Amino acid sequence: MASPSVRKRLPATTFNLTRRMDVKGRVFEVALLMAVAVTLGAVAALISQVFFDAWPVLSGRFGQFLTSGLGSRPEISGIAQGLRGTLYLCFIVAVVAFPLGIGSAIYLEQYAKPGRLTRFVDLNIRNLAGVPSVVYGILGLTVFVKGPFVGAITGGRTPLAAGLTLSALVLPLVIIASVEAIRSVPQELIEAGYGVGATQSEVIRHHVLPYAIPGILTGTLLSMARAAGEAAPLILVGTTTGFLTNIPAWWDVGQVRERFTAMPIIITSWVRQPETGFKVEGAAAAIIVLMLVVVMLNSVAIVLRSRFEKRRQG
Amino acid sequence: MTQKLMRPPAQTTNEVDRTSSTAEADVGLGAQVENVLEARHLSVSYGDYTAIADLNLPIKGKEITAMIGPSGCGKSTVLRSFNRMNDLVDSARVKGEVLFHGIDIYHPKVDPVEVRRHISMVFQKPNPFPKSIYDNIIYGPKIAGTPKAEYDEIVESSLTKAALWDEVKDRLRSSALSLSGGQQQRLCIARAIATNPDVLLMDEPCSALDPIATAHIEDLMHEIKTEYTIVIVTHNMQQAARVSDRTAFFTAENDPASERRTGQLVEFDFTERIFGNPADKRTEDYVTGRFG
Numbered sequence: 001m002a003s004p005s006v007r008k009r010l011p012a013t014t015f016n017l018t019r020r021m022d023v024k025g026r027v028f029e030v031a032l033l034m035a036v037a038v039t040l041g042a043v044a045a046l047i048s049q050v051f052f053d054a055w056p057v058l059s060g061r062f063g064q065f066l067t068s069g070l071g072s073r074p075e076i077s078g079i080a081q082g083l084r085g086t087l088y089l090c091f092i093v094a095v096v097a098f099p100l101g102i103g104s105a106i107y108l109e110q111y112a113k114p115g116r117l118t119r120f121v122d123l124n125i126r127n128l129a130g131v132p133s134v135v136y137g138i139l140g141l142t143v144f145v146k147g148p149f150v151g152a153i154t155g156g157r158t159p160l161a162a163g164l165t166l167s168a169l170v171l172p173l174v175i176i177a178s179v180e181a182i183r184s185v186p187q188e189l190i191e192a193g194y195g196v197g198a199t200q201s202e203v204i205r206h207h208v209l210p211y212a213i214p215g216i217l218t219g220t221l222l223s224m225a226r227a228a229g230e231a232a233p234l235i236l237v238g239t240t241t242g243f244l245t246n247i248p249a250w251w252d253v254g255q256v257r258e259r260f261t262a263m264p265i266i267i268t269s270w271v272r273q274p275e276t277g278f279k280v281e282g283a284a285a286a287i288i289v290l291m292l293v294v295v296m297l298n299s300v301a302i303v304l305r306s307r308f309e310k311r312r313q314g
Numbered sequence: 315m316t317q318k319l320m321r322p323p324a325q326t327t328n329e330v331d332r333t334s335s336t337a338e339a340d341v342g343l344g345a346q347v348e349n350v351l352e353a354r355h356l357s358v359s360y361g362d363y364t365a366i367a368d369l370n371l372p373i374k375g376k377e378i379t380a381m382i383g384p385s386g387c388g389k390s391t392v393l394r395s396f397n398r399m400n401d402l403v404d405s406a407r408v409k410g411e412v413l414f415h416g417i418d419i420y421h422p423k424v425d426p427v428e429v430r431r432h433i434s435m436v437f438q439k440p441n442p443f444p445k446s447i448y449d450n451i452i453y454g455p456k457i458a459g460t461p462k463a464e465y466d467e468i469v470e471s472s473l474t475k476a477a478l479w480d481e482v483k484d485r486l487r488s489s490a491l492s493l494s495g496g497q498q499q500r501l502c503i504a505r506a507i508a509t510n511p512d513v514l515l516m517d518e519p520c521s522a523l524d525p526i527a528t529a530h531i532e533d534l535m536h537e538i539k540t541e542y543t544i545v546i547v548t549h550n551m552q553q554a555a556r557v558s559d560r561t562a563f564f565t566a567e568n569d570p571a572s573e574r575r576t577g578q579l580v581e582f583d584f585t586e587r588i589f590g591n592p593a594d595k596r597t598e599d600y601v602t603g604r605f606g
Contacts, residue, residue, distance in 0.1 A: 114404055188441035192502070194402060196454035197431035197509055206453075207443065311444075 054284035065285055069247045070261070074277025079286050080247045084255065085159055085239070085262035086228055086293060092163025092256070093170060093227045098220050100167075101174025105216075108175070109182040110204055122179075129172035137236030140165025145237055155257035157238035162262070165233050170223040177219020181212040214308040221301035225294040231264035239265045263290040350375040350513055350543045351396055351433075355410035358391050358400060364569070365391040366577040369410070371562055373513075378535060378544040380554035380585065383564030384600070388577020389547045392564075393515050396545065397433035398426040414513075431458060434511035438518045440498035442490035442505070447473075447482050450490045450501055454509035468508050475541075476504035477534045496527025500534065507542065514538075516546040520553065532557050551601055554585065561588040563597045 010018050051058075057065050068078025112118045144154050144161040154161035185208050193203040240261045248255040263286060270283040351373035358365050366388030373379050373396075381389040391400065398419060400406040411418040419429045431454070442450050451469045452460075460468070469486065473479040478500040482493070490501055499519060506514055516535075520528040535544060535557050548554050554561050562582040566575040581588060581597045592598045 186441075188437060188439055189443070191399065191402065191435075191437060192441040192443060192505075194399065194430060195397075195435040195437065196457075196505060197427055197434075198453075198457055199427050202457055206457075211444070 050284045050287050052284075053280045054288050056281050057285035058288065062285070066289070070244060070266070074273075074275045074282055077278070077282060079263065079266055079289060081244045082261050082263045082266040082286070083289065083293075084248060084250065085260040086264075086290070088159045088256055088260070089163045089166055089262060090224055090228055090293075090297070092159065093167050093224055096164060097167035097170050097174050097223075097227075101171050101220065102178045102216055104171075105175045105178030105182060106204060106209075109179055110200070110208065125172045125175050129176055132232075133169055133230050134232045134236065136165055136169040137233030139168060140233055140237045157240070157259060159256045159258075159260045162234055162237045162239060162260070163256070165237050166227040166230060169230065169233060170227050173223035173226065174220050177223065178212070178216045181215025181219065182208060184215060185211045210308075210311070214305040217304050217308065218301050221297050221304075225297045228293055228297065229264055229290060231268050234262055234265050235268070263293070348375045349373065349413070350415065351545070352413040353392065353395075353410065354413065356392070356395060356412060357409040358388070358395050359407050359409075360403065361405045363574060364576045366395075366564075367569075369579050371579060371582060373543060373545055374560065375543050376539060376541075377559040378539050378546060378557050380558035380561045381545065381547045381564060382549075382551060382554050382561060382600075383577075383580075384566065385549075386575060386577065387564035387566045389562075389564045390517055391577065393435075393517055393545060393547050396513070396515055397430050397435055399430075399435060401426050431509050432511050433513040433515060434506035434509060436499070436502050436506050436514065436516045436519045439522050440495055440502050442493070442498050442501050444489070444491060446487045447490050447493070447501060448486040450505050451508045454505060458509060472504040472508040473501075475507055475534075475538055476500045477530060477537070478504055494527070496523050496530055499523060499527065499531060503531070503534065507538065511542065513543045513545065516544065518547055518549060521549060528553070551589075551603075555589050558585045561585045563588060563592075563594075563600060565596055565600070 064076070065078045066083065067080055068076060069080050070082075071077040108118065108122065112121075140161060144150055144164045145156055151161075154164065189207050189211060190203055193207045198206065240259050244259060244261060248258070267283050267286045267290065270278040270286065273279050349372040353369045353371040356369040356371075357367050369388075369392060371392070381392060383389050394400045395408055396412060396419075400408060408420055412420060414429070414433065417424070419426075419433075434454075443453060445453070448465075448469055451472050452465045455465070455468050470479060470483075473482060478497060481497060482501075490498065493501060499522075503514075503519070520531050523531065532553065535546070538544075546554075546558065560583065563580045564577055565580050566577050568574075569576045581592060581594045583593070587593075588597060589601050592601065598604075
């Protein structure tokens with residue numbers, strides 16, 4: 001790039017065009033680079049440590065680890081029930097939180113008249129997104145597990161009660177992500193719709209939602225990944241930390257009203273065991289499985305996003 | 315003429331027929347030309363800011379009326395109040411009347427969606443839907459319930475009127491976003507006339523286009539004014555002089571009561587007179603380039 005003439009001194013004229021040493025600029029750039037390096041380094045160290053710990057399980061008996069149930073002997077114990085529990089929780093969150101959250105976002109953005117009440121609701125949703133998950137656990141315990149009527153429907157300490165709790169936890173996140181996606185729809189597109197005589201609901205269904213869908217999907221699936229990794233609310237809701245005797249079939253929907261466990265719970269209970277088979281190898285392998293679940297959810301989000309974005313190009 | 319402005323529409327159809335029967339009588343520039351649109355004591359405010367105050371402006375049928383004036387004079391606000399586009403702005407308040415063939419479009423029984431089907435709008439920035447060219451055109455007729463059998467014909471006639479048919483007839487199914495800016499704007503005009511409106515409102519339709527594309531659009535406006543009443547807001551005075559039959563000059567004046575600038579109509583006349591021999595000093599200063 002640099003031509004040889006750059007190396008020579010510039011001829012001295014009234015205009016000084018010589019490149020100066022931008023010390024502050026360099027320091028700033030290096031500081032930002034350090035921030036990236038520290039972040040990536042920490043993540044890499046964590047993941048490699050987990051892989052290292054989990055290696056005996058991953059290399060020796062990973063298939064058996066996925067399909068066997070919990071047990072007292074670490075070398076043959078697996079996470080089958082936890083995997084079912086986590087996937088059913090995700091399913092319940094998808095069915096409950098997504099329609100409620102996306103629907104609320106559309107109403108708040110498109111129908112609600114801006115005013116004190118709307119601002120109040122908006123502010124509170126943003127605050128709820130920052131409430132610690134334990135608080136949602138207490139809500140789940142009092143309402144979904146022990147609440148009158150509701151408790152009877154959920155059957156107590158079941159995936160249904162826990163799924164509803166996690167839905168409440170991610171609802172503010174889903175609403176915020178959807179609201180932001182809806183706000184990013186260009187005003188010109190909305191006006192184009194009204195300009196040719198579309199009603200409000202037609203504008204929303206034909207123009208606003210198709211445009212906002214990639215953003216909504218990304219936000220909602222990321223919040224589902226968050227739900228999949230939560231342990232604290234599940235502990236309060238009363239997820240089983242000990243053994244479960246049977247492994248229900250994947251398609252057995254009845255298990256949403258049975259006692260259950262989930263991946264984060266298995267991990268937290270195994271690290272408290274004395275045997276290294278549980279404490280180190282098992283827990284690390286379970287972490288890898290949970291990470292795979294989350295990565296899969298995120299990949300689905302990315303694939304869907306790019307597909308819908310392509311459609312947005314017309 | 316079938317008008318379906320109000321729900322229920324029954325009691326208003328007579329009124330429409332009575333006023334529109336004179337439409338064909340005089341196509342010249344005489345005072346007898348029918349007022350397709352008429353603003354009466356129209357004021358539009360956003361919150362406590364008044365964008366336009368006490369406007370009286372008749373828009374004659376099958377003519378091109380240009381609205382010119384410096385930024386902030388309320389001309390775009392007036393245009394948007396002509397098909398209730400201002401309804402989309404929550405803080406907007408409209409006082410007075412806008413008569414469309416004698417019906418006040420701000421009457422509580424009037425459905426703004428129906429108003430916009432008869433009074434269509436073309437915007438400053440070309441804003442095609444992210445759909446195919448074909449789907450862009452038929453969207454308006456489709457939601458209005460036009461039978462599918464008529465789609466092909468509507469697409470061809472709208473694109474022909476918008477002088478775009480020859481350029482796109484072989485790729486009607488490709489994305490509207492693949493067109494150039496000028497083509498997109500003509501597509502937006504085609505989309506606006508596909509619903510068979512009476513009035514076409516154009517909000518600085520050429521401001522994002524190069525001179526050649528602008529010339530295309532101006533030619534097209536001349537072509538279609540035999541069928542539509544056109545109101546155009548423009549910053550380009552040459553454009554107003556070239557295309558319009560009548561011109562309304564707006565300016566922003568300091569309101570002594572509120573110390574805020576408020577848009578108002580200064581002069582409305584035949585375009586030749588506005589540009590050749592204006593009655594008001596402010597108009598003369600503006601069109602000769604002394605301010606604004």
